[in-house]
Amino acid sequence: MSDKTFQMLRTLLAVLIALALALIITFIVSDKPLESFSLFLFGPFRNLRYMGNVIEAAIPLAFAGLATSILFSANLFNLGSEGIYYVSGLVAAAIVINVNITGVGLPILAIIIAGIVGMILSLLPGFLKAKWDVNVLVTSLMFNTIYFGFGLYFLNYYLRDPNISQIASFSFPDNARLKRIIEGTRVHSGLIILLVVAFVVYIFLYKTKWGYSIRMYGINKNFSEYVGASSFGIIMLTHISAGLVAGIGGSVEVLGMYTRFRWASLPGLGFDGALVAMLAKNRPLASLGAALFLAYIRTGADLMSRLSDVPAEIVAFIQAAIILLISAERFLFYWRHKMLLKEADK
Amino acid sequence: MENLISLIFSTHFLFSTIRVTTPILLAAMGALISDRAGIANIALEGMMLMAALSGVIFSAMFESALIGFFFALATSLIMALVLAYFTLELKTHVILGGIALNLFASGGSIFILYLVAGDKGTSSSLASKVLPNIHIPLVKDIPVLGEIVSGHNIITYATILLIIGLYLMLNKTRLGRKIRAVGENKDAAESVGINVKKIQYLALSLSGIFAGMGGAFLSMGYVSWFSRNMSAGRGWIALAAEAMGRGTVIGTTLTSVLFGITSALANAFQVMNFPNEIINTIPYIAVVLGLTIYSIQKQKKKKSEK
Numbered sequence: 001m002s003d004k005t006f007q008m009l010r011t012l013l014a015v016l017i018a019l020a021l022a023l024i025i026t027f028i029v030s031d032k033p034l035e036s037f038s039l040f041l042f043g044p045f046r047n048l049r050y051m052g053n054v055i056e057a058a059i060p061l062a063f064a065g066l067a068t069s070i071l072f073s074a075n076l077f078n079l080g081s082e083g084i085y086y087v088s089g090l091v092a093a094a095i096v097i098n099v100n101i102t103g104v105g106l107p108i109l110a111i112i113i114a115g116i117v118g119m120i121l122s123l124l125p126g127f128l129k130a131k132w133d134v135n136v137l138v139t140s141l142m143f144n145t146i147y148f149g150f151g152l153y154f155l156n157y158y159l160r161d162p163n164i165s166q167i168a169s170f171s172f173p174d175n176a177r178l179k180r181i182i183e184g185t186r187v188h189s190g191l192i193i194l195l196v197v198a199f200v201v202y203i204f205l206y207k208t209k210w211g212y213s214i215r216m217y218g219i220n221k222n223f224s225e226y227v228g229a230s231s232f233g234i235i236m237l238t239h240i241s242a243g244l245v246a247g248i249g250g251s252v253e254v255l256g257m258y259t260r261f262r263w264a265s266l267p268g269l270g271f272d273g274a275l276v277a278m279l280a281k282n283r284p285l286a287s288l289g290a291a292l293f294l295a296y297i298r299t300g301a302d303l304m305s306r307l308s309d310v311p312a313e314i315v316a317f318i319q320a321a322i323i324l325l326i327s328a329e330r331f332l333f334y335w336r337h338k339m340l341l342k343e344a345d346k
Numbered sequence: 347m348e349n350l351i352s353l354i355f356s357t358h359f360l361f362s363t364i365r366v367t368t369p370i371l372l373a374a375m376g377a378l379i380s381d382r383a384g385i386a387n388i389a390l391e392g393m394m395l396m397a398a399l400s401g402v403i404f405s406a407m408f409e410s411a412l413i414g415f416f417f418a419l420a421t422s423l424i425m426a427l428v429l430a431y432f433t434l435e436l437k438t439h440v441i442l443g444g445i446a447l448n449l450f451a452s453g454g455s456i457f458i459l460y461l462v463a464g465d466k467g468t469s470s471s472l473a474s475k476v477l478p479n480i481h482i483p484l485v486k487d488i489p490v491l492g493e494i495v496s497g498h499n500i501i502t503y504a505t506i507l508l509i510i511g512l513y514l515m516l517n518k519t520r521l522g523r524k525i526r527a528v529g530e531n532k533d534a535a536e537s538v539g540i541n542v543k544k545i546q547y548l549a550l551s552l553s554g555i556f557a558g559m560g561g562a563f564l565s566m567g568y569v570s571w572f573s574r575n576m577s578a579g580r581g582w583i584a585l586a587a588e589a590m591g592r593g594t595v596i597g598t599t600l601t602s603v604l605f606g607i608t609s610a611l612a613n614a615f616q617v618m619n620f621p622n623e624i625i626n627t628i629p630y631i632a633v634v635l636g637l638t639i640y641s642i643q644k645q646k647k648k649k650s651e652k
Contacts, residue, residue, distance in 0.1 A: 029461055077441050128634070132641040135589060137388065137441065139637060141582050142630040149627035156623060271449045278442065311460040316453025323446035324428075328436035 010332050011279070014325035015293075018318040025317055026310055036308035043303035044296055052185020054292065054299045056257065059190050060085070062291035063249025064269040065276025066201050067242040069287055072277045073205060074238045075218040076129065079270035080140035083147035084121045084243055085250035086266055088114035090151045092251035093169050093261035094159055096176035106176050111193070111251045118247015119240050121147060126239025130232045141270070148266050159261065169261035178256040188256035194288075197245060202284040204241065214238050246273075275319055278326055294319075353614050357493040362613060364494070367606025368502045369394070369560040369568065369577075373584030374591070374602045375505075375512055376556030381593055382516065383549030384529040388444030389429055390557045391581025392451030397422040397561025399455045402474040402572040403462050411475035411566060418562035419555050425451075426554025430547050448581075456574055469565075469572040476570045477501060477562070499567035501559060508556075513595040525549055557581070579630065586633045590640040601636065608632040 022040070027033040044050045064081040071078045092110040101109065125143050128134035159169040178188040205211035217224040217234045225231055254261055276294060280286035298315055305312035325331050353359055373390045380387040400421035405414020425447055432438040438446075456466050463471045477500050486496035516522040527535040528545045536542050560580070565572045583605050591598030612628040 079445075128638055128641070132638060132645055134634075134638050134641040135586070138582055138586050138589075139634050141579065142586075142633050145579060145630045146627045146634070149623045149630075153621050153623035157621070268452075271445060271452075274442075274445055275449065311457050311466070313453040313457035313460070313466075316450050316457060319453070320446045320450030323442060323449065324432050324436075324438055327442040327446075328432055328438040330436040 006332075006336055007281070011326060013332065014322050017325060018321035021321050022314055022318050025314060030308060030310050032308065036304050036310050039307055040297075040300040040304040040310070040314075042300075043307075044299045046303075048184045050299060050303065052182060052187050053302075054295045055182075055185070055187045055191065056295075057299055058288075058291040058295035059188075059194050059256065060249055060253040060267070060269060061272055061276055061294055062194055062198065062288050063245060063252065064273030065280060065287040065291050066198055066284055067246040067249065068273035068277040069280060069282040069284055070201065070205065070214070070238055070242040070245065072274070073218045073282045074214045074234060075221070076235065076238055077137040078122075078125060078129075078140040078239070078242070079137065079274055080122065080125055080143055081242075081246045081249075081273040082266045082268060082270040083140075083144035084118045084246040085253065085269050086263060087121055087147045087151045088118045088247035088250035089254035089263065090155060090159070090169075090261055091117045092254050093172065094154075096172045096255065097159065097170050103175055106173070107178060107255050110176065110255060111248055114251030115244045115247040118245070118250065119243040122239045122243020122246065123236070126236055126243075129239075130235035144266060144270060152264070155261065161260065164260075167262065167264040171260045172255070172258075176255060177259065178252065186257065190252035190256040193248065193252055197248060198284050198288055201241075201245065205284060210237060275323060278323055353617070354611070357490055359610060359614060360494045361497070363603075363606050363610040364498060364502060365568065366609045366613070367603050368499070368505055369563050369580050370584055370587060370605055370609075371509070371599065371602040372501075372505055372556050372560035372563065373581050374587040374598050375509060375595075376553040376560070377585050377588035378591070378593060378595065378598050379512065379516075379525070379556065380549050380553035381588060382529045383525045383546050384532055385433065385546055385550060386440055386444070387426070387429065387550060387553045388441060388585060389425065389447035389451075389581075390553070390560075390584055391577050391579065392444075392448035393422040393425045393554055393557035394561035394564065394577040394581055395451045395455050395575070396425060397558040398565035398576055399459060399469075399561075399572050401562040402469045402472055402565045403458070405475040405566060406469075406472040409473075409475065411477050414475055414566060415477060415562050418566070419558040422558025422561060423551055423554045426550045426557075427547075430550040434543050434546055452575060455572075459572065459574070467574055472571075474566070474570065474572075476566045479567075499563065501563040501567050505559070508559075509595060509599060516595065560584075583629065583633050586637050590636050604636070605629060605632060 023037055026037045026040070030036040044054050064085070067081050092114040095110040095113055096106055099106065099109065121143070125136050125139040128139055129136040155167065155169060161168055161170045178190050181187055181189050181191065205215065213224065213229050213234055214237065217229065217231065221231065224234070272294070276287055276290045279290035279293065297318060298312070301312040301315045304310050373394060376390050377387060397418040401414045401418035404417035405411050408414065429443050429447055432443050433440045459469060460466050463469045465471060479497055480500050480503060482496045486492045516525065524535070524540050524545055527540060528542050532542050561577070564576055584602070587601040587605055588598050590601040609629045612625050615625045615628070616622055
């Protein structure tokens with residue numbers, strides 16, 4: 001058995017164990033456990049709209065996963081995607097509300113500027129890490145809250161529509177919204193942008209010298225420095241590219257799914273991005289699949305919570321179990337060891 | 347502005363500084379003990395959150411604050427043991443293990459809250475108990491000082507004793523020496539017969555208990571209910587405080603107090619006419635600044651040593 005098949009089996013088994021855990025919990029909390037659980041597992045297949053929900057939910061997860069994959073490839077534990085999502089989504093909203101351009105030029109402009117804003121926001125913790133080795137895990141989480149605070153201020157004082165009781169911006173002009181591309185669902189053209197970005201990230205990380213130096217740095221920092229690569233440059237590059245992806249992701253989500261900007265709290269994508277990146281083992285194209293899987297179980301959990309007595313947050317148990325098992329080096333280690341010995345005996 | 351200055355120098359402000367420092371200090375000590383044994387416990391945030399929830403639920407169930415308190419500690423301890431098992435036995439990357447537990451806590455606490463209290467926001471439907479505030483005899487009658495140091499929650503006073511205990515344990519006992527030896531050089535410690543795994547299990551367990559106390563304080567002292575995500579980044583602030591305190595008990599205490607002051611300041615500013623959204627970011631900005639200054643100094647020191 002090759003290492004690749006082994007890794008796949010391992011991931012699969014981790015997912016199965018996590019789902020089994022969810023089943024046990026469902027049995028404990030639900031009056032009709034089997035009915036609830038089948039809603040969770042197969043619910044999204046019931047109709048086209050639910051399938052559409054899965055894809056819609058996968059888009060922001062995949063963007064966050066791609067951004068995090070770049071960072072994790074360099075072994076930089078930055079969980080700052082959600083702060084960037086918030087502000088870049090807000091910036092996109094501010095642009096489409098205030099700039100007067102007709103046609104698709106408007107969303108394109110908004111997404112580009114949001115991407116640039118994402119780069120700049122990501123550079124702050126990136127620079128601190130690159131220049132002075134400031135713990136990026138802690139600062140990225142702090143920056144999430146800081147960016148959110150400033151973003152919310154901006155929303156409340158400059159973009160808020162006073163005619164609506166909830167916190168929401170003025171409404172977007174029609175031409176700002178990303179077009180729906182699948183009839184009967186809300187799946188929008190952001191999906192196409194996502195596929196393009198995923199492909200570009202793949203080329204960047206695996207087919208360019210820059211990507212190679214990022215991955216090299218992640219595998220062995222000392223070696224990378226020894227052969228003359230600038231750690232400062234690599235950390236900055238990693239953050240810029242991750243910030244760009246997250247910035248695009250935030251604006252695509254806002255323009256694709258909403259008619260107004262209405263996030264009154266952080267979207268929670270920092271940890272989700274880490275989850276997607278880990279499931280995908282930091283590979284950009286696999287991030288798409290991982291995001292789809294995660295979106296699937298969340299949509300399933302959402303359906304279950306609406307139609308039965310089990311809250312949707314049951315996914316928290318599944319997610320934690322998956323991360324713990326996948327990142328456990330020794331999980332299936334002895335089994336693998338035995339298999340290798342057996343093969344050697346042949 | 348004058349208002350503000352009189353506010354800051356009031357006994358009320360100093361009292362509230364002690365109050366808001368308590369949970370940060372407890373979590374920071376949790377970070378310290380595991381870090382000294384060579385394990386970065388970044389799950390403090392999630393441990394506090396689950397402990398806070400557990401304290402509310404079980405104190406309501408048994409109608410006893412004390413029982414709730416012990417369940418809070420036990421919950422956090424169990425999480426610490428899960429983290430220890432995965433990192434020490436199954437070799438999970440400790441940072442990823444911590445991320446997993448935090449992710450679990452943020453959703454799992456809502457899951458459990460909903461099942462028990464029927465609400466995804468707060469535990470207001472539960473008749474949970476709070477731990478008592480202590481008015482120290484004699485001290486409470488001293489003008490000014492009495493108003494500042496008396497009347498705090500029992501956990502605040504327990505924290506002070508625990509910090510002294512931790513200091514003595516780390517610096518004056520065999521166990522403390524063993525913990526430090528494991529943290530400084532695992533292999534060397536192993537070679538002189540120290541059971542590294544056992545020490546690390548112990549350190550993580552203590553770390554969990556500290557975080558659990560912090561959580562219990564939040565929902566059974568600071569306020570009398572649980573609300574979603576009520577740990578609000580304190581577990582992360584604690585990590586920063588521990589790093590800036592260079593892993594020493596005294597240093598970490600001082601930096602925790604510093605962050606406590608910025609949090610109390612943010613609370614005080616809210617009374618004034620500043621936009622809340624910005625004010626709320628002050629403690630987090632202080633953490634970024636503090637960590638940056640610490641890292642710059644550390645780098646300078648490294649360079650001068652070379």
